[in-house]
Amino acid sequence: MWLPILGLIIGVILGLLTDIKIPDEYSNYLSIAVLAALDTLFGGIRAQLQNIYDEKVFVSGFFFNILLAASLAFLGVHLGVDLYLAAVFAFGVRLFQNIAVIRRILIAKWSQNQEKTEKN
Amino acid sequence: MDSKNKLSFTFITVVIGFMIAVQFQTVKEPVVRDTRDTWQLREDLLKEKELQLKLLREISSNEEKIAQYETKRKQSKEQVLRETLEELRMEAGLSEVTGPGIILTIEPVYEELLLGKQVDSISPDLLKRLVNELNMYDAQHISIDGRRVINTTVIRDINRETMIDGYALNRLPIEIKVIAENAQSADKLFNRMQVSKSAEEFFIDNLRVKVHKPEDPVTVPAYDDALRIRYMEPVKPEEGGKS
Secondary structure, three states: OHHHHHHHHHHHHHHHHHOOOOOHHHHHHHHHHHHHHHHHHHHHHHHHHOOOOOHHHHHHHHHHHHHHHHHHHHHHHHHOOOOHHHHHHHHHHHHHHHHHHHHHHHHHHHHHHHHHHHHO | OOHHHHHHHHHHHHHHHHHHHHHHHHHOOOOOOOOOOHHHHHHHHHHHHHHHHHHHHHHHHHHHHHHHHHHHHHOHHHHHHHHHHHHHHHHHOOOOEEEEEEEEEEEEOHHHHHOOOOOOOOOHHHHHHHHHHHHHOOEEEEEEOOEEEOOOOOEEEEOOEEEEOOEEOOOOOEEEEEEEOOHHHHHHHHHHHHOOHHHHHHHHOOEEEEEOOOEEEEEEOOOOOOOOOOOOOOOOHHHHHHO
């Protein structure tokens, strides 16, 4: 459980230490990629809690979502339509749903635990 | 969750963390505080003003240049007229001409001098013939003994003296300078003059025409008298159009 959080912290530290900066015109792509990655991450956590976690789905979903989001943003830039908003919307909605599901599962687990302790 | 799954999950989280950090750094504009005091600000302002002054000066000089070019363009008609005039003057023989050409020297035959014959002048007919021959062989500008030969030049006998435009040709040797169109035609002229007939006819008069190799440059002086054109009239435009 703690290893992924440690990995997140390591990644953040790595990113801050390397001092990499993306040119302004590409920051759009990166932001949407970050959103996609977060969506996949929370999806993974939810699947894990629901015991339907599949490593292949998770890893492929991660990269595929990032690529799809970035290419959608790219297409939007070239068509003059803000297509990346579609990605933002889709990922945003899914992010909320996933987090809601995680919250419910956690609450259910927590109340179950409490009932158990009360019984004991 | 087995350890393999955990590993992939960790890898993904590392990547996400990295991406978030990079995005954060990109979006976050480092706020640089302006810590200059009044005097530093003044100095900077002075520097900028100097730069501005310099640029303004450059602009004005460039504008001046543009204005100069503009006036030049306006004057270009005059320039064309001047050029035409200069061309016409050159053709008429009123200006000094320099170019590739040959030099001929007419000198007495020394062997005859030894025999006691007196050679004092050239016959005008021979000289005219020579000039005609030169003209026939594409000579552009000719001068005889420093006198420019133009369209109205007369070579004739006055009181037993050969005169060119009123100047006597009584000193031998006489130098004839000829300018051709270019170096090639100068060569051609040289070759033709070497086998010219008039040279033989000069020899009958005890004179020898020496043709020197083509030179560049040969300078032919300008015609220095006023041109008298008594019988010339400009063509009237309507009559000129009909003909």
